[in-house]
Amino acid sequence: MASSPIPATMKAWTYSRPGPHRKVLSLIEVPTPPLPTGSQILFKVAYAGIDPSNTDVMRIVPSLLVRKNAIPGTEFSGTIMARGPDAPDHFAVGCKVLCVTPNSAILRGRGPFCEYICLDSKTSAIALVPEGLTTEEASCIGQxxxxxxxxxxxxxxxxxxxxxxxxxxxxxxxxxxxxxxxxxxxxxxxxxxxxxxxxxxxxxxxxxxxxxxxxxxxxxxxxxxxxxxxxxxxxxxxxxxxxxxxxxxxxxxxxxxxxxxxxxxxxxxxxxxxxxxxxxxxxxxxxxxxxxxIFTPQRDPEFIVKLMDLVREEKIKVHIEKVFAFEELCDALDLGDTKRVRGKLVLRVGGD
CATH class of the missing domain: 3.40.50.720 (NAD(P)-binding Rossmann-like Domain)
Incomplete structure (x- = not known):
């Protein structure tokens, strides 16, 4: 089931070879992901969180594993535009959600630094945006x-x-x-x-x-x-x-x-x-x-549910230092790499 018309193409930050983000990233038009099947969900991205791991992935993933027009990023907030028949019922079309992408999506270059993203609800950590949390804040709390x-x-x-x-x-x-x-x-x-x-x-x-x-x-x-x-x-x-x-x-x-x-x-x-x-x-x-x-991060849906409980109990608040325009991604990644950020950085993709 889908909501309003979804464009055939979308804007996305992509890279096709490993290296420093300033040298490999480009903002281009790419095909919008196809309508979801099975347990997949198609999201319209509102905001995306910036994390130092974003540039790490672009630098260290071997050339043979970087697919053409790979899209970086790991977490975002947005609106559900369409859902497969096996997606959980509480993730309905039109719902505002936050999501942390699975490690498999990161390695395949299917991140949220783009206007639309399609992910499997079984492997992604997804939660409805709770009351009291803005979509900006929701985009950068999950990871x-x-x-x-x-x-x-x-x-x-x-x-x-x-x-x-x-x-x-x-x-x-x-x-x-x-x-x-x-x-x-x-x-x-x-x-x-x-x-x-x-x-x-x-x-x-x-x-x-x-x-x-x-x-x-x-x-x-x-x-x-x-x-x-x-x-x-x-x-x-x-x-x-x-x-x-x-x-x-x-x-x-x-x-x-x-x-x-x-x-x-x-x-x-x-x-x-x-x-x-x-x-x-x-x-x-x-x-x-x-x-x-030391451990490998896991996108466990159980943890994001517990996290949202703490947010509802007002025991956790998100602190955003700066929100960047979509075209300013490289500037945002520059600042993130300094590791001198107070709280989080956010990229405005489609906005509210």
Whole structure:
């Protein structure tokens, strides 16, 4: 079933070879996806969230795997324009929804930096936009929100945990959502590491206190001095600082967990090296005697439902730093790559 007429072509940002986004992206006209079948749903994109992973994918996916006119992006909000007969009944034509695309769609270059997108409802994380959340906000909460839920799952942070938690990069897209989720899940204390100008913002998310990483450099030495006698139960690193993990015994409990979701500054090769060392080098041979956790994001529909419950309970709010026009995608990706963003960035595609 379909709603109003759907054009034969649409505008889309595409790339056909790997590389930096400024060199490979083009805004062109491409065929609109065909009407959905089975459990598929066709969406008209309103807004799309910007994430550093967008440029990572364009840079690292091998040439042989990049299809012609691949479309980047991972999350969006929009309107259901048509649905296959097997799509869930509550996703009706005309509904406003938010969605995080499955990993398979990302690898195939079927992202939402375009006017229309067709996805399988069985493999995508889709939710109706709850009351109190704008379509702009809905476009950029899904991916980081699901990641925050996964961090709790893999870090074994149960409801009412009463833990003391350190978040490195607390003002960023994922860090800002995780701080709120951690507080909502019952953390006793959440300490956010950020720059001084972002301190008030992070405290407003529910953090107990903030640490300016510039004033208190080197950070690991400050943490050992300040928290050596009262170490954290859990550390989340959204930036990717290897030294923060190797020195973590100075401020992380022996049975605590160190979760990394950030890209290391020294490049993809060294990131792989660090991850292998952290996970496989035993403490009795000189490795760091603290649990290291890293995982592959999963678009689990169960988590997006729990996330929307927290939104309805007003325990999580979305903080948008800037909304870019559709033609300004490269500018948005430039800013996202700086990792100096307070909250989230949004691309206006079709608008409300």
């Amino acid at each position: 980081c929100g699901i990641m925050a839920m996964l961090i709790h799952k893999h870090g074994k942070l149960h409801q009412g945990n009463g833990y003391r938690i350190l978040v490195n990069g607390a003002s960023g897209g994922c860090g800002s959502i995780f701080v709120q989720v951690a507080v909502a899940m019952g953390a006793k204390e959440v300490v956010g590491v950020c720059s001084a100008p972002n301190a008030e913002f992070v405290l407003g998310l529910g953090a107990s206190r903030t640490i300016d990483y510039r004033t208190n450099a080197p950070l690991h030495e400050y943490l050992a001095k300040e928290y050596g006698t009262r170490p954290f139960d859990f550390v989340l690193d959204t930036i990717g600082v290897q030294e923060l993990y190797t020195k973590s015994p100075g401020f992380l409990k022996e049975n605590g967990a160190f979760v990394n979701i950030g890209n290391y500054a020294h490049g993809r090769f060294w990131m792989l090296v660090y991850v292998m060392l952290n996970m496989l080098w035993p403490w009795w041979l000189g490795g760091t005697p603290r649990k290291f956790v």
